[in-house]
Amino acid sequence: MRSVLTGLRAWLVQRVTALYLLAFIIYFIAHFLFASPSDYDTWRSYAAQGDVKLLVLAGFVALLLHAWVGLRDVMLDYVKPISARAVALPLVAGALIAIGLWMLVTIAPLR
Amino acid sequence: MKISIFRYDPERDSEGRMQDYEIEPEPHEAMLLDLILRLKGEDDTLTLRRSCREGVCGSDAININGRNGLACITPIRALGERAVLRPLPGFPVIRDLVVDMTQFFKQYVSIKPYVVDPGPMPDKERRQSPQARERLDGLYECILCACCTSMCPSYWWNPDKFVGPAGLLQAYRFLADSRDRDTKARLDDLDDVYRLFRCRTIMNCTEVCPKALAPSRAIERIRLMLAERAL
Numbered sequence: 001m002r003s004v005l006t007g008l009r010a011w012l013v014q015r016v017t018a019l020y021l022l023a024f025i026i027y028f029i030a031h032f033l034f035a036s037p038s039d040y041d042t043w044r045s046y047a048a049q050g051d052v053k054l055l056v057l058a059g060f061v062a063l064l065l066h067a068w069v070g071l072r073d074v075m076l077d078y079v080k081p082i083s084a085r086a087v088a089l090p091l092v093a094g095a096l097i098a099i100g101l102w103m104l105v106t107i108a109p110l111r
Numbered sequence: 112m113k114i115s116i117f118r119y120d121p122e123r124d125s126e127g128r129m130q131d132y133e134i135e136p137e138p139h140e141a142m143l144l145d146l147i148l149r150l151k152g153e154d155d156t157l158t159l160r161r162s163c164r165e166g167v168c169g170s171d172a173i174n175i176n177g178r179n180g181l182a183c184i185t186p187i188r189a190l191g192e193r194a195v196l197r198p199l200p201g202f203p204v205i206r207d208l209v210v211d212m213t214q215f216f217k218q219y220v221s222i223k224p225y226v227v228d229p230g231p232m233p234d235k236e237r238r239q240s241p242q243a244r245e246r247l248d249g250l251y252e253c254i255l256c257a258c259c260t261s262m263c264p265s266y267w268w269n270p271d272k273f274v275g276p277a278g279l280l281q282a283y284r285f286l287a288d289s290r291d292r293d294t295k296a297r298l299d300d301l302d303d304v305y306r307l308f309r310c311r312t313i314m315n316c317t318e319v320c321p322k323a324l325a326p327s328r329a330i331e332r333i334r335l336m337l338a339e340r341a342l
Contacts (some may be wrong), residue, residue, distance in 0.1 A: 007302040008337040073311070076304065077268040 005069065014069040017062035024059040048110040060103045064096045071096075112136065112190070114146060116157065117197040119204050127204065129195070136187045143190065144171055144182040158207040166321060169256030173208050174200055179258035181321045199261035201270065215257050218274045222282040222300070227293035243289035250284035250329060252322050253277060259316035259326050265309040273309035274301070276316035276326035282307075283329035286336060298337055307333060 005013060037043035046052060071092050079085050114134055119127035132150055140146060144164055151157045159182075161171040166184035173182055174197040176190065202210035226237065260266050260275035274282065282301060285291050301307040307330065316326040 006304045007308055008334070008341055010304065011308055011334065012338060012341075073309075077265070077309070 005065075010069045010072075013065055017066040020062045021059065021066060024055065024062070027055070044110070047107070053107055053110060056107055057103070060100060064100050068093065068096055112187075113193045114150070115193070115195045116147075116150075116208070117204075118157075118207055120156070120206060141186060142183055143175065143185040143187055143194065143196075146187060147182055147196070158209050160209055167254065169254035172199055172256040172258045172261070172321075174198065174261075179262045179319045181256060181258070184321060199257060201261050201263075201267040202257070210261075212257060214270050215260055215275070215277070216255075218260075218270075218278040219255065219281060222274060222278050222285070223293065223297070224281050224285065226285065226288060226291045227296075228290060229292065237290040239289055246287045246289070247284060249324055250280060250287060253280055253284075253324055254322060256321065258319050258321055262315040262319045264313055264315070265311055269305060269309055272305035274306050276310075276330070279307060279310070279333065280324060280326040280329045283333050286333065294336075298333075298340060301333060302337055307337075 037046055047056070072089065075085065075088050075092070079088050112134060114132045115129050116132065117127050118124070118130045134146055134150060136146060140149070142164075144161060147157075147159060148161070151159070159171060159173070161183065162168040163170070164183045166181050169181070171182040172179060175182065175185055176193075176195050179199060182196075196208065198204045198208045198210045202212065202215070205211050228237070255277060257277060259280075260277045263276050265273050266275040279301075282297065286294060286297055291297075310327075310330050312327060312330075314327045317324075317328070320326065
């Protein structure tokens with residue numbers, strides 16, 4: 001059986017998400033340098049804008065995919081016994097999904 | 112100068128040890144292999160592989176001061192006062208500096224290191240333009256000494272699943288060959304999580320290749336071929 005995220009696809013996903021994250025980080029650093037929000041309310045209303053929300057959510061999707069490919073690569077190298085893998089892989093996947101869900105319920109309802 | 116050599120005799124030793132030798136290079140001795148062979152003349156239990164003694168056969172690949180290389184083309188002058196010689200890292204040791212290369216050659220054979228063309232046999236040779244032939248430069252020169260593969264951490268972790276730099280350089284050598292008709296099957300074979308993509312672009316392979324080849328570039332080209340095919 002071939003998993004969905006393997007071989008070339010996993011490699012491409014990791015590179016494309018890396019590029020997105022790079023742009024994402026530069027954008028936010030620039031935003032805080034040149035248009036730093038003065039207080040929490042400004043920051044909150046900025047973050048609640050539709051396009052900013054989309055950027056952040058996409059950023060987290062990219063981060064989680066990137067982390068999954070990277071961590072799985074490390075585990076395939078170092079975690080040899082199948083039994084240990086059977087624990088480690090779902091554990092990491094579960095943790096990443098939990099982070100994703102937490103992000104979703106935090107950011108999506110922002111008004 | 113002082114030469115420290117890894118010694119292991121499976122019939123006598125339970126594990127390997129380092130043995131120190133004091134030896135002064137004679138004027139006619141230019142390469143490290145000359146010194147090792149003189150030591151072997153004095154102590155014939157010292158075991159190593161060597162054949163052509165001029166960097167063509169790839170038999171005498173060993174780890175020299177932490178870096179893989181061919182003893183026969185490593186100048187004594189470049190070593191300084193002390194040389195530590197070990198068998199190729201990551202390979203099972205048979206005896207002293209001799210390693211078991213079975214897995215290495217298994218990976219090499221797995222990439223089908225020959226031109227595949229199911230069409231009818233040509234009357235004479237399979238012709239190739241000079242331009243198409245040029246694309247094989249930097250690929251065909253590999254002597255399979257295993258210096259690169261044995262320096263590759265990805266290969267250390269998964270020698271049975273990751274083809275390794277030497278095998279992948281050869282995989283690309285046949286992907287790049289205008290006479291080969293097996294491109295699709297070759298690429299399919301490499302497109303999984305282990306065979307090609309265990310490469311983490313560490314580039315030790317290119318760094319140590321005694322023939323100055325670039326397995327990491329060949330690996331990059333295979334990735335691009337896969338990407339071009341998919342996009």
